[in-house]
Amino acid sequence: MNRTLKDVAALVRARLLGDGSVEVRGVASIRSASPGDLVFVEEEKSLDEALASRAAAVIAGEFAAAAAAGKPILISGQPRLAFARAASLLVDSQRYEPGVHATAIVHPSVRIGNNVTIEAYVTIGQGAVIGSGTHIGAACHLGANVTLGENCNLLSHVTIYPGVKLGNRVIVHAGAVLGSDGFGYVRDSLSGCYEKFPQIGGLEVGDDVEIGANSTIDRGALDATVIAGGVKIDNLVHVAHNVRIGKNVVIAAQTGVSGSSVIEDNVIVGGQVGIADHVRIEEGAILGAQSGIPSNKVIRGKGIVFWGTPARPIREYLKELAVLARLAKKR
Amino acid sequence: MNRTLKDVAALVRARLLGDGSVEVRGVASIRSASPGDLVFVEEEKSLDEALASRAAAVIAGEFAAAAAAGKPILISGQPRLAFARAASLLVDSQRYEPGVHATAIVHPSVRIGNNVTIEAYVTIGQGAVIGSGTHIGAACHLGANVTLGENCNLLSHVTIYPGVKLGNRVIVHAGAVLGSDGFGYVRDSLSGCYEKFPQIGGLEVGDDVEIGANSTIDRGALDATVIAGGVKIDNLVHVAHNVRIGKNVVIAAQTGVSGSSVIEDNVIVGGQVGIADHVRIEEGAILGAQSGIPSNKVIRGKGIVFWGTPARPIREYLKELAVLARLAKKR
Amino acid sequence: MNRTLKDVAALVRARLLGDGSVEVRGVASIRSASPGDLVFVEEEKSLDEALASRAAAVIAGEFAAAAAAGKPILISGQPRLAFARAASLLVDSQRYEPGVHATAIVHPSVRIGNNVTIEAYVTIGQGAVIGSGTHIGAACHLGANVTLGENCNLLSHVTIYPGVKLGNRVIVHAGAVLGSDGFGYVRDSLSGCYEKFPQIGGLEVGDDVEIGANSTIDRGALDATVIAGGVKIDNLVHVAHNVRIGKNVVIAAQTGVSGSSVIEDNVIVGGQVGIADHVRIEEGAILGAQSGIPSNKVIRGKGIVFWGTPARPIREYLKELAVLARLAKKR
Numbered sequence A, B, C: 001m002n003r004t005l006k007d008v009a010a011l012v013r014a015r016l017l018g019d020g021s022v023e024v025r026g027v028a029s030i031r032s033a034s035p036g037d038l039v040f041v042e043e044e045k046s047l048d049e050a051l052a053s054r055a056a057a058v059i060a061g062e063f064a065a066a067a068a069a070g071k072p073i074l075i076s077g078q079p080r081l082a083f084a085r086a087a088s089l090l091v092d093s094q095r096y097e098p099g100v101h102a103t104a105i106v107h108p109s110v111r112i113g114n115n116v117t118i119e120a121y122v123t124i125g126q127g128a129v130i131g132s133g134t135h136i137g138a139a140c141h142l143g144a145n146v147t148l149g150e151n152c153n154l155l156s157h158v159t160i161y162p163g164v165k166l167g168n169r170v171i172v173h174a175g176a177v178l179g180s181d182g183f184g185y186v187r188d189s190l191s192g193c194y195e196k197f198p199q200i201g202g203l204e205v206g207d208d209v210e211i212g213a214n215s216t217i218d219r220g221a222l223d224a225t226v227i228a229g230g231v232k233i234d235n236l237v238h239v240a241h242n243v244r245i246g247k248n249v250v251i252a253a254q255t256g257v258s259g260s261s262v263i264e265d266n267v268i269v270g271g272q273v274g275i276a277d278h279v280r281i282e283e284g285a286i287l288g289a290q291s292g293i294p295s296n297k298v299i300r301g302k303g304i305v306f307w308g309t310p311a312r313p314i315r316e317y318l319k320e321l322a323v324l325a326r327l328a329k330k331r
Helices: A005-011 A044-052 A079-090 A314-330 B005-012 B044-052 B079-090 B314-330 C005-011 C044-052 C079-090 C314-330
Strands: A015-017 A037-040 A057-060 A073-075 A177-180 A185-187 A194-196 A203-205 A216-218 A225-227 A305-307 B015-017 B037-040 B057-060 B073-075 B177-180 B185-187 B194-196 B203-205 B216-218 B225-227 B305-307 C015-017 C037-040 C057-060 C073-075 C177-180 C185-187 C194-196 C203-205 C216-218 C225-227 C305-307
Touching: A005 A015, A005 A073, A005 A079, A037 A079, A044 A057, A057 A079, A079 C185, A079 C194, A177 A203, A185 B079, A194 B079, A203 A216, A216 A225, A305 A314, A314 B314, A314 C314, B005 B015, B005 B073, B005 B079, B037 B079, B044 B057, B057 B079, B177 B203, B185 C079, B194 C079, B203 B216, B216 B225, B305 B314, B314 C314, C005 C015, C005 C073, C005 C079, C037 C079, C044 C057, C057 C079, C177 C203, C203 C216, C216 C225, C305 C314
Parallel strands: A037 A057, A057 A073, A177 A216, A203 A225, B037 B057, B057 B073, B177 B216, B203 B225, C037 C057, C057 C073, C177 C216, C203 C225
Antiparallel strands: A015 A073, A185 A194, B015 B073, B185 B194, C015 C073, C185 C194
């Protein structure tokens, strides 16, 4: 929807330089901007290109304050953030018509809040609770006693096993599976067969979590798997039983976290990382892509990047790689 | 459901110390036990904590036989196994009401055993056979001529391609795909284009297999992919065409097995392991997490742990890592 | 369906030796061939086994031209390719009855070509376009304004987010997710929270692409993710936002490609490879299984195999491994 730059500036807390009555109606990259679009630049070197683009206006950092601009500029201390917020105002995010589709099979005991949208072919089991403003996409399946908070968005084909609890504003992308049985067996030393260890714990997911397409998060064995608020999980990630993930942790695609491991607040985990069982990743550590953390290890170091398998501080790892390359060249 | 300790002891073949008339109604971890729960300890050092917990009774090893217990103890040579078996007695595992949901679309030619449950929005193709006691969860899709044994449990959104055969008591978690086309092409050396090699082989899965959420197992190209009895496969695992997996093999999450490889009985495969094509993992070998086995290799060594890429005995690998770290420190 | 060898020879452009009136009705491996089957051999050493098999005829290379054959032989410069083409003639590939199932929920605005099959419980949003001859499997979900070309085949449980465009003859296996949101956030430096960066770009998939089961391909952030024609993607592969993949690229299972990376034409990518963001893999390079390409790297070398993390030419990598093993043995 259209907004004046004056409005946008106020809402994203930016300082407006130029004509505030100009209207914008979308966001774009500099290269593909159309008239009416808002673009952003984080570095001074891209400013000229942005100003020369077809965009209606530019969000930029303080460096742009002195620019002899041909178009209005919104100055922000965090231009990328201001752009993201402007986008959420301007972009017609898919609006769902509230209501329960005639083909949805919702157990009569389910409690449904206001302005909930339940799409075609959804099935919801006994005792579930759906918070206001939540959207449940086509063909999702929610087991008995699942609880969803307010303003959640489940895309299509999501499966949520019985008893799982989600907070508010949780986004779950298509095909994700929440609350599946953990991978736990006991081997009978006589027969050599594996028998199922009980997988009856819960799964609790905090507010503002986003879970990527086809990711899987297992319920706890006897206690719960817990994902704190603000966690962002990419596609095809696996989280095992009894794992605890702290606030604002980011986990890139195809990473796996094994049973009972703990990831503390603000950790950043790259793609295809393997975290074995009973590991502790302490606050603020950064795990490089494909790194591997062996069982029972503790990784400590706010802001330090770890890499390799077994993961070590990246400086050590790069030094080892250099030494090895030199030795190989000598032969 | 409630059981007396005397009954539980008999059923899990444990020796009862104390009052056999005490009733238990669930299982729990020591920390979260409520009155009425059964807990277990494998190591003597945790026994006091278990006895001091709110649990009604404790399953433990022989070490507990002499304990001055404030509560009944069940002594077992395999306490974890006894606990798992007790759990399967006590925990109200989801009981499914037999019957075919009105919205399930089942081809009239499908043969359905007794006490089968087919949930909403399931579709089953021509000529399929569903064994007695089997449960097919919401929105599963079974192609033509699929055969399921008795007492299988398919959770929701499972896809089974035509002609796949499952044994008895097979559990398939949500979103898993069984019998998809293998990844096989022939490159036309003139055009540079890839053309599809026929993927028309079968997929046979033995008894007591469990397959994790969103895992994918391809059918064979011309012959069959075969998973033997007792195999346990975690989430997001990939098994390619023509692979043969032996009895009681365990495969952790996100591992991939490439075409025509053979994994013999009792092998243990960690998470994120990559097994290339035409590999043979011989009986009882153990592949550490993230290890990689190059094409055509044979891995031999019952009980030996292999690690790294290319995988080697872990002792060698750790020695190499130590040597490298020492060299890097010197520079 | 049955075909005479004379017909098959003409259609796959092979030279027929022997009785062209013999009929074949299927393809098989040498070991499992039944009378009536066609088999193939690529290497002379397997020719005798093929001729001794129960197969009706053999496709082979020039080396077989002089064989004193007990059965007809089809000589081809590319016997594997000729076999694949013969298979596509002979094997009753699943034929779908055209029509829209009564339970499919298709928005009235959707434009549907001729001979389209839409199976049970499919949902298709406003403004979608479905090309002639396309099959949409059970319980697929297509968002608004999705465009499918002609003769596409979507297996079951596929999700396609709004606005995604597929070319002709695209095959999408069960559970794949196309057009999901990219993994992009901006961290508010004050609150420490991550806010969603707009993920509103498109996804364009070219002709003759095949996408494996449970793979996920994200839409672009502001611009598009682009998959060129002839690309083959295995199961559980992840492709992030803004990635561009060139013609006839092959990507094996569980590989991940991070944001804004470019894979040029004819690249071959092994399984479990990790390609970080803003990488360029130049034309014709080959990435060995589990290799890892760090951010911003350029990989150059037609026909050269790269291996390890960070990926280097395989000769260097193997030399390094050898040096290291030697050093470790000395200690």
